Amino acid sequence: MNDFIATEDRALLERHGLASFDALWNLKLQAVDEPNTERGGWSSVYRLDLGEAAYYLKRQSNYLTRSLARPFGEPTFAREFRNIRHYLELGIPALQAAFFAERKSAGERRAVLLTRALDGWQDLSHWLENWPSHGEATRSAVLKACGLLARRLHAAGQMHGCFYPKHIFLKVQGEGFDACLIDLEKTRPLLLGRRDRVKDLEPLLRRATAWREDDLRILLGAYLDDAADLDAWGARLLARQQRKETR
Missing domain, CATH: 1.10.510.10 (Transferase(Phosphotransferase) domain 1)
Structure with a gap:
């Protein structure tokens, strides 16, 4: 799956130097809750405020889900991102993705999912x-x-x-x-x-x-x-x- 950047968010992320997997992966932030560690890896969520816009940044490593279509597993964020896009196509109101990418590195399967904060909700x-x-x-x-x-x-x-x-x-x-x-x-x-x-x-x-x-x-x-x-x-x-x- 290619890296995804929403058209509406690209300029803002580029202006802050955050329009890449590495930049979002290495960004120092305080997690909003305790990391999930149930699947042999970890998954964590952070809030990211960029002045005029706010997001939730999700990062995970070796936190996989398996299915008949993907018996060897995939990051759970990959599945969630596909569903976010599918809901958009179907016209079902849901959270919106600003960025998604995944990488394999040093035996890890990493994924980053950035979604727009539902402030006001x-x-x-x-x-x-x-x-x-x-x-x-x-x-x-x-x-x-x-x-x-x-x-x-x-x-x-x-x-x-x-x-x-x-x-x-x-x-x-x-x-x-x-x-x-x-x-x-x-x-x-x-x-x-x-x-x-x-x-x-x-x-x-x-x-x-x-x-x-x-x-x-x-x-x-x-x-x-x-x-x-x-x-x-x-x-x-x-x-x-x-x-x-x-x-």
């Missing part, structure tokens, strides 16, 4: 923390935005695989909200129709413990084409949730 977890304190109009707008995001995702033939509150970002837009997705590593095509759709949505409901039945109906009302299916979908989601919670 808040993840759904933020809204769930004090859910009852938000006005009815705000709660309804959040639920509708999440339902419409899921609808666009599944209508495009994709399932996210980690449709959790911390991966759904929201921004106030007029009287409603825009919504987008992050963490696209586990995205895959919808293969089993309704079964995959239920599988994708149910983890959100299991984690959004502040939501009640009326909230679910608002979310499903935005998600479904036919309101007549609302009760059946609600029953399927709750049944799967109960099975998961009793395991």
Whole structure:
């Protein structure tokens, strides 16, 4: 895969001397959290502020994922970058990539992924923390935005695989909200129709413990084409949730 630099970000990165793999790999920054070391390598995330723009810089070494198409593995950021680009092509709102490249060096497989910071956005977890304190109009707008995001995702033939509150970002837009997705590593095509759709949505409901039945109906009302299916979908989601919670 060739190095990628987004047209909109090239001039800024060049002006700061950061338009190459080596420059981004060697940049001294403070990590925003503890590195992940689960796959025999490491992966870490840093915030990068360049005056008029902000980014998150992700670097990893020997942090690989394997699949039938790539049995010997590839950096997880390579898969995430492909999915970011695929979401863009499909019109699914998601985080945006500014730079991606990978290298093999001294027995290491390294990757760099630079994404634009979602400043001005808040993840759904933020809204769930004090859910009852938000006005009815705000709660309804959040639920509708999440339902419409899921609808666009599944209508495009994709399932996210980690449709959790911390991966759904929201921004106030007029009287409603825009919504987008992050963490696209586990995205895959919808293969089993309704079964995959239920599988994708149910983890959100299991984690959004502040939501009640009326909230679910608002979310499903935005998600479904036919309101007549609302009760059946609600029953399927709750049944799967109960099975998961009793395991």
